[in-house]
Amino acid sequence: MNTVDLTPLYRSSIGFDRLASLLDSALTSQTTTSGYPPYNIELLEDNQYAITLAVAGFDKEELDIQVEKGVLTIRGNRAIKDDAKYLHHGIANRSFERKFNLADYVEVTNADLANGLLTIELVKEIPEAMKPKSITINQPVNAIEHKKSTKQKVIEDDKAA
Template sequence: MNSIDLSPLYRSSIGFDRLATLLDSAMASQDQSKDYPSYNIEMFDEHCYAITLAVAGFSQEDIDIQVNKGVLTISSNKPENKEGNFLHKGIANRAFERKFSLADYVEVIDADLSNGLLTINLIKEIPDSMKPKKITINANNQVLEHKGKQHAA
């Protein structure tokens, strides 16, 4: 498995500790070549996304969707239907598990199963406290007193 050197990133950024873990897990899942079920990821604007999975033959009851610690997991334990005398069987209908790492503040809004497509809608809602704000320097020439603990020299 290939390794990526992230040391230049860490020299100029703070709080991206999760990045290395995300890259490692993405590379590991790529190596496992999980290609079932097929899926699309759409971006409608900078805050709205949708993941659509092709799940022909599955019902609502067959599919489980969970979010835990920033990971969206879509799975089914439905056993593969081996009945019938197929000359060709190109429509897979077996158990699966797909995982997607969600960025901070990305939340699942809802899910819809229609015409064999499972669509999961997501939105990124950044709290007001995390949005950029303008800091004025010495507003009205007031001297602000630092109320933090004094550091020993």
């Protein structure tokens, strides 16, 4: 496996520590994460998203959803109390932990469990202070008179000199 050294990124940037950490963790965790449970990330509207995880067999009491320091963590802990004798056992009943890094100002708004699918709704709400705003350019009430008065002042100054 090829390794990528992110040291220059840490050295030459200020305020992007989280970005570098995300890249570093993404590169190192690619081989360690499993594909369980499968999930979808859906764009509902411009600033609304939904993450849907297939958690067949889990009750809502066995699922834990937490957000801490910009990381959404979903855990499933299932106590296996099955004495059945299977000819084929293809439904996974194992515990899991799935993490999603959230961008700034992304908040979890709702979580629903229906038909074996856990749907977590997210919204990105940018504060008013961070939104772009237009700045108007002030213009004198009478721009033409302003120009004339400026020219007259220059001419009078030249005569005085």
